[in-house]
Amino acid sequence: MNALLDDRAVAARVLAHVEKRSTDLGETVWREPVENYRSEARLQAEMALLRRLPVPFCPAAALGGEGAFVARPAAGVPIVAVRGRDGQVRAFRNACRHRGMPVADGRGCTKTFVCRYHGWGYGLDGSLRHVPHEEGFPGLDRGSHGLVPVHAEERSGLVFVTQDGAEEAPADLPPILAPGQMLFDSAEREVAANWKIFAESFLEGYHIRPTHRESFYPYGFDNLNVIEAFGRNSRVTFPFRRIARLAEVPEAERRIDGLLTYVYHLFPNVLVAVLSRHTMVVVLEPLSTDRTRMVTYGLTNPPAEGEDDEPERLRAEAARDAAFADIGGQEDRDVTCAIQRGLSSGANDHFTFGRFEGAIVHFHRVLDAALMG
Ligand code: FES
Numbered sequence: 001m002n003a004l005l006d007d008r009a010v011a012a013r014v015l016a017h018v019e020k021r022s023t024d025l026g027e028t029v030w031r032e033p034v035e036n037y038r039s040e041a042r043l044q045a046e047m048a049l050l051r052r053l054p055v056p057f058c059p060a061a062a063l064g065g066e067g068a069f070v071a072r073p074a075a076g077v078p079i080v081a082v083r084g085r086d087g088q089v090r091a092f093r094n095a096c097r098h099r100g101m102p103v104a105d106g107r108g109c110t111k112t113f114v115c116r117y118h119g120w121g122y123g124l125d126g127s128l129r130h131v132p133h134e135e136g137f138p139g140l141d142r143g144s145h146g147l148v149p150v151h152a153e154e155r156s157g158l159v160f161v162t163q164d165g166a167e168e169a170p171a172d173l174p175p176i177l178a179p180g181q182m183l184f185d186s187a188e189r190e191v192a193a194n195w196k197i198f199a200e201s202f203l204e205g206y207h208i209r210p211t212h213r214e215s216f217y218p219y220g221f222d223n224l225n226v227i228e229a230f231g232r233n234s235r236v237t238f239p240f241r242r243i244a245r246l247a248e249v250p251e252a253e254r255r256i257d258g259l260l261t262y263v264y265h266l267f268p269n270v271l272v273a274v275l276s277r278h279t280m281v282v283v284l285e286p287l288s289t290d291r292t293r294m295v296t297y298g299l300t301n302p303p304a305e306g307e308d309d310e311p312e313r314l315r316a317e318a319a320r321d322a323a324f325a326d327i328g329g330q331e332d333r334d335v336t337c338a339i340q341r342g343l344s345s346g347a348n349d350h351f352t353f354g355r356f357e358g359a360i361v362h363f364h365r366v367l368d369a370a371l372m373g
């Protein structure tokens with residue numbers, strides 16, 4: 001996997017762009033058929049891919065201690081991830097082995113999963129531990145009626161789940177989340193658009209001035225990004241204007257905290273935005289060709305150098321930062337939904353992604369290849 005630039009190299013590239021009024025340029029233009037956002041067959045192939053690949057399910061911080069769990073559908077399949085007594089994260093198909101009722105709902109912490117239909121109980125390791133009135137099930141082999149496991153592992157502060165197949169999360173992912181980052185918020189909302197249109201809205205800075213004129217643009221640059229690919233993934237750097245002051249700082253002493261936003265696109269459907277005071281993990285769960293559930297996890301950022309690590313202060317600052325970022329986020333969702341409404345206009349049989357939109361070109365190229373393989 002190609003390595004990402006370190007922070008100082010990113011800062012140097014940003015400062016060069018500020019001086020030259022330039023931005024990173026991709027090599028090619030990409031034409032994506034509009035049909036690929038509308039086709040039911042294409043969506044089904046994408047969902048199968050989401051089940052076949054290791055996909056970030058939640059931040060490891062959402063499974064903070066023994067018995068902490070997160071249950072939600074992933075690519076349409078109910079999954080529950082839980083931290084066991086041994087500290088290991090495991091994940092299961094969230095369906096009781098009696099008659100299929102989910103055994104967990106939302107987020108929480110438990111010692112056992114008890115199905116609320118008839119009360120079958122499962123350990124955190126998925127084993128079937130309790131069957132009320134077991135005499136009604138002569139010959140029941142408990143050993144083969146545990147929750148059905150799927151592959152789960154922690155990497156870079158994220159829990160990856162692979163539902164079908166054995167592909168493991170890449171071992172050489174860059175550090176993305178740090179151990180001390182605390183979960184301060186999690187939420188879900190539905191967005192009336194195809195999941196890929198939504199993903200694209202995170203992946204370029206060419207739209208900053210027209211779309212975010214009063215939210216991000218006063219603090220950021222229009223069309224000034226560092227764009228890097230690593231494996232199937234990418235990272236887009238959105239610098240703040242205040243980064244220009246680093247030009248006066250000797251290179252070895254430059255720190256980028258609070259001076260830029262990193263947006264990691266973890267292929268296919270997860271984004272991690274590292275903002276000034278908080279980090280947002282966004283999972284785009286496709287519901288249909290024109291609806292997406294956005295699942296978000298908000299995490300505090302590590303304290304900057306010289307700052308105290310008082311949790312309440314870090315949480316309050318993270319929440320304030322998240323409220324500001326969501327003003328821009330709503331602008332992106334408005335655009336995303338408007339594009340979706342226009343898909344049926346017939347005006348475009350393809351969309352054109354230009355050289356400023358290299359992370360999106362990478363996304364579509366990798367997605368096409370993955371669907372063919
Ligand atoms: S469906 Fe779970 S106990 Fe019956």
Ligand SMILES: [Fe+2]
Nearest residue numbers: 201211212332
């Ligand atoms: Fe945006």
